[in-house]
Amino acid sequence: KQEVTQIPAALSVPEGENLVLNCSFTDSAIYNLQWFRQDPGKGLTSLLLIQSSQREQTSGRLNASLDKSSGRSTLYIAASQPGDSATYLCAVVSGSARQLTFGSGTQLTVLP
């Protein structure tokens, strides 16, 4: 059974800092990995999707890397802003039904 772990559970940084969020998964036989953002009271917004054959994806100030063999991914946020404050969720697609398994998320607070 696939399990996804995210560390840290919460993170508070001053505005302008670069930061890294970590995600690990137990079964390396994945099809892809996604990073989502969730704002309070809102649904999930997909930030980046990395196919199993890829090593990284970039979108603006966000960069996600994938090391499938070690079961790890990182989300790098450059020059953080207060608007980046949200919960960031990592999820992997695996199994015969191509299901998403989520981590518990990292709650990020960027202080002005």
Added chain:
Amino acid sequence: EAGVAQSPRYKIIEKRQSVAFWCNPISGHATLYWYQQILGQGPKLLIQFQNNGVVDDSQLPKDRFSAERLKGVDSTLKIQPAKLEDSAVYLCASSPRGQISYNEQFFGPGTRLTVL
């Protein structure tokens, strides 16, 4: 392109009452998912539909939860009777492709259920 729509956005009920949630996926999306997200946790898949057929409902508490997707479009999720531990956000998602692809999923805003 309109996103995934869900209603109601919020619902408060007493335990042992019944409740139903509605989801309208993105037009043309064949696959529809219902997730339960308990506070402080990631979403957990309850049921997956491919058109109007069930692909996986292994984590659906079938003694109290039911879901249907008539005509392969809209879907409803019902809880009867509700328990305190059902308090959560219920998320609906849809995907444009079937099981043969990686299934990028698009999520609705969710329904926040509070059971008193």
